Amino acid sequence: xxxxxxxxxxxxxxxxxxxxxxxxxxxxxxxxxxxxxxxxxxxxxxxxxxxxxxxxxxxxxxxxxxxxxxxxxxxxxxxxxxxxxxxxxxxxxxxxxxxxxxxxxxxxxxxxxxxxxxxxxxxxxxxxxxxxxx
Numbered sequence: 001x002x003x004x005x006x007x008x009x010x011x012x013x014x015x016x017x018x019x020x021x022x023x024x025x026x027x028x029x030x031x032x033x034x035x036x037x038x039x040x041x042x043x044x045x046x047x048x049x050x051x052x053x054x055x056x057x058x059x060x061x062x063x064x065x066x067x068x069x070x071x072x073x074x075x076x077x078x079x080x081x082x083x084x085x086x087x088x089x090x091x092x093x094x095x096x097x098x099x100x101x102x103x104x105x106x107x108x109x110x111x112x113x114x115x116x117x118x119x120x121x122x123x124x125x126x127x128x129x130x131x132x133x134x
Contacts, residue, residue: 002134004083004100007033008108012116019047023098023110024063027085028070030100034083034132039070063087063096064126074128083132088122096125 001009007030014021021029028040038044067087080086080101088099088107099107105120 003033004102004132004134008100008102008116008118011108011110016110016112016114018049018112019043019045021110022112024067025098026108026110027067027098027100030083030085031071031074031130034130035074037073043070063098067098068126071128074130077127077129080124080127081129081132082134084127084130086124086127088124090119091121097122099124101127 011021011026011029016022019025025040025044028038028043032038064087071085074085077084082101082103084101086099086101086107087096088109089096090109097109097111099109099122102108102118106118107120107122109117109119109122111117
């Protein structure tokens with residue numbers, strides 16, 4: 001099993017928890033596993049719901065600037081490869097999600113109401129190259 005699929009198995013069984021393990025912190029967990037640094041260290045544990053603190057509200061309302069700052073050391077990519085991360089728009093969703101590229105067509109997302117969603121029904125808004133090599 002590749003490191004990406006091992007991580008996906010862990011993400012699938014771990015419950016969604018705002019401020020501890022949500023769709024945005026899942027990205028930081030993956031980057032920490034692959035690259036060795038936690039881009040969300042200052043954010044972890046500071047919110048229990050998106051309404052609870054100003055940063056979490058901004059994260060839900062307009063996450064792009066926060067993620068661009070957090071992942072500034074990663075290259076932005078127009079062609080995300082498996083293991084890369086992105087901010088994505090899912091069809092029918094009112095807000096954006098953090099996602100990890102699984103393969104040539106699918107993305108893994110940790111929505112609030114699901115264990116782990118693997119879908120191709122997303123459009124990347126911005127993506128970062130993580131440098132993952134299985």
